[in-house]
Amino acid sequence: MVTLTPAAHADPGAPRIDWKTCGPEHPGFECGTIKVPLDHDNPRGATTTVALNRKPATDQARRIGSLFLNPGGPGGSGISFAFSSGEQLSAALQGRFDIVGFDPRGIGQSDPLRCFPSEEALNEFFEGIPGFPYQASQERPFFDRYRSLGRECRDDQPIAQHMSTADVARDLDLLRRAVGDRKISYLGFSYGSFLGTTYANMFPGNIRALAIDGVLNPVLWSSGRQIESDRIASKEVFDEFLRLCDEAACPLGPNSKQRWNALLAAAKAKPIQLGDQVYTYDRVIGTAIGTGYAPEAWPAIADLLDKLSDASAGLSVAAAEPDYDNFFDAYNGNVCADIEYPRDFATYRAVGRYAEAGSEFGPYWWWSNAACANWPTNPDRFTGPWNHRTSAPVLVVGNYFDGATDYRGAQAVARQLPNSRLLSYAGWGHTAYGVTKCITDHMNAYLLDVKLPPAGTVCAANPNPHLPGAAASAPLFKSRR
Numbered sequence: 001m002v003t004l005t006p007a008a009h010a011d012p013g014a015p016r017i018d019w020k021t022c023g024p025e026h027p028g029f030e031c032g033t034i035k036v037p038l039d040h041d042n043p044r045g046a047t048t049t050v051a052l053n054r055k056p057a058t059d060q061a062r063r064i065g066s067l068f069l070n071p072g073g074p075g076g077s078g079i080s081f082a083f084s085s086g087e088q089l090s091a092a093l094q095g096r097f098d099i100v101g102f103d104p105r106g107i108g109q110s111d112p113l114r115c116f117p118s119e120e121a122l123n124e125f126f127e128g129i130p131g132f133p134y135q136a137s138q139e140r141p142f143f144d145r146y147r148s149l150g151r152e153c154r155d156d157q158p159i160a161q162h163m164s165t166a167d168v169a170r171d172l173d174l175l176r177r178a179v180g181d182r183k184i185s186y187l188g189f190s191y192g193s194f195l196g197t198t199y200a201n202m203f204p205g206n207i208r209a210l211a212i213d214g215v216l217n218p219v220l221w222s223s224g225r226q227i228e229s230d231r232i233a234s235k236e237v238f239d240e241f242l243r244l245c246d247e248a249a250c251p252l253g254p255n256s257k258q259r260w261n262a263l264l265a266a267a268k269a270k271p272i273q274l275g276d277q278v279y280t281y282d283r284v285i286g287t288a289i290g291t292g293y294a295p296e297a298w299p300a301i302a303d304l305l306d307k308l309s310d311a312s313a314g315l316s317v318a319a320a321e322p323d324y325d326n327f328f329d330a331y332n333g334n335v336c337a338d339i340e341y342p343r344d345f346a347t348y349r350a351v352g353r354y355a356e357a358g359s360e361f362g363p364y365w366w367w368s369n370a371a372c373a374n375w376p377t378n379p380d381r382f383t384g385p386w387n388h389r390t391s392a393p394v395l396v397v398g399n400y401f402d403g404a405t406d407y408r409g410a411q412a413v414a415r416q417l418p419n420s421r422l423l424s425y426a427g428w429g430h431t432a433y434g435v436t437k438c439i440t441d442h443m444n445a446y447l448l449d450v451k452l453p454p455a456g457t458v459c460a461a462n463p464n465p466h467l468p469g470a471a472a473s474a475p476l477f478k479s480r481r
Contacts, residue, residue, distance in 0.1 A: 028055055034050050054082070054101070068184065079108060134281045165338050211397065227355050236403075239257075337377060
């Protein structure tokens with residue numbers, strides 16, 4: 001039986017949200033802001049603004065309450081996510097929730113951290129350095145450039161001192177109170193799983209339903225040891241990409257692994273010219289990393305790698321930047337607030353070798369953490385324990401082959417939270433909601449009725465993504481880490 005959460009239930013201590021229509025470009029949505037303490041240890045001191053939006057429940061008679069969303073990152077805009085997916089999500093949940101997106105502090109419209117005065121300055125920051133260092137001579141310049149972010153981003157910006165996930169979780173509990181919900185309903189993807197597990201362990205008695213999909217192990221993430229997962233997870237997915245490529249006779253086959261290894265050797269020796277584009281080694285690796293996020297893109301990636309392979313072998317091949325939305329700044333602002341990373345170049349170089357020993361993808365994930373080398377953690381960060389018993393069971397969803405948040409993360413959280421339930425997808429890609437009817441139906445039933453799937457439930461994989469027509473299984477709801 002569903003436990004209904006009364007709408008707009010009075011909470012005299014909660015801040016108020018002044019909801020207004022979002023404008024003609026977003027019909028059916030309301031937008032608002034809320035003031036929260038900049039430092040939750042000083043609740044009567046300076047404040048910061050959190051922006052949010054909502055798609056009100058269409059079935060007011062059976063309204064359950066608000067469903068809060070986080071799309072990942074850190075740095076992803078929950079407002080943009082709600083605008084793009086709110087209609088679909090509302091319909092999938094029978095119109096019984098207000099679908100609420102919010103930009104966490106320091107992100108998007110919520111007092112955004114700005115490390116650069118413009119998009120041009122952001123682009124200039126990356127000039128002259130690779131996406132990650134893949135030659136020894138690149139390591140020190142890359143480290144020094146990224147390390148400089150600590151000074152650039154923290155100067156004269158109070159929000160930079162208060163961007164930990166624990167602060168976001170405290171904001172989220174104020175949002176819960178402000179919308180009148182006695183207990184929270186939450187759906188978080190990718191990094192949103194870390195926010196979800198943080199909230200669950202800081203406010204274990206305030207859970208109505210909390211579903212996390214694409215799950216980070218909070219022990220690894222909060223301690224700076226996520227590289228233990230990242231150094232092998234992308235390789236596991238890419239090996240599947242190659243295996244299924246040969247099985248489906250994709251353009252990179254029939255000897256896709258051998259062609260990939262030859263392509264890597266060629267790109268490391270000399271950049272590859274493809275039409276008017278130049279592919280350095282780091283760009284080739286970045287292209288392959290995409291296989292861990294979006295199986296629906298596998299045919300296009302296989303086609304590109306095939307062309308690069310031909311070009312690297314000397315065969316003839318026929319041959320936009322996004323708006324400055326502060327994702328890069330906010331990612332580092334949150335990660336460096338949460339995680340105590342090494343300070344010295346020698347340690348970064350040593351861990352870089354460890355990452356590379358895991359796979360060719362390891363350095364891609366590791367080196368950007370150098371942004372935190374001169375950036376102190378926030379004193380209010382949360383580092384555990386991660387094993388609190390919550391007032392309602394938590395649903396933990398993981399894919400067998402997820403290159404960004406590997407399946408071991410979901411298994412770990414399911415072990416850590418005493419009354420959680422693991423729901424597994426035996427397929428590929430980053431997050432699973434909307435990918436298969438099996439996963440989606442179980443998650444919807446949980447969010448609506450707090451009905452858990454049977455223990456040990458594994459949803460079957462979709463068809464081989466390389467096969468024609470397989471792109472139809474693209475997820476309905478995109479997330480980002």
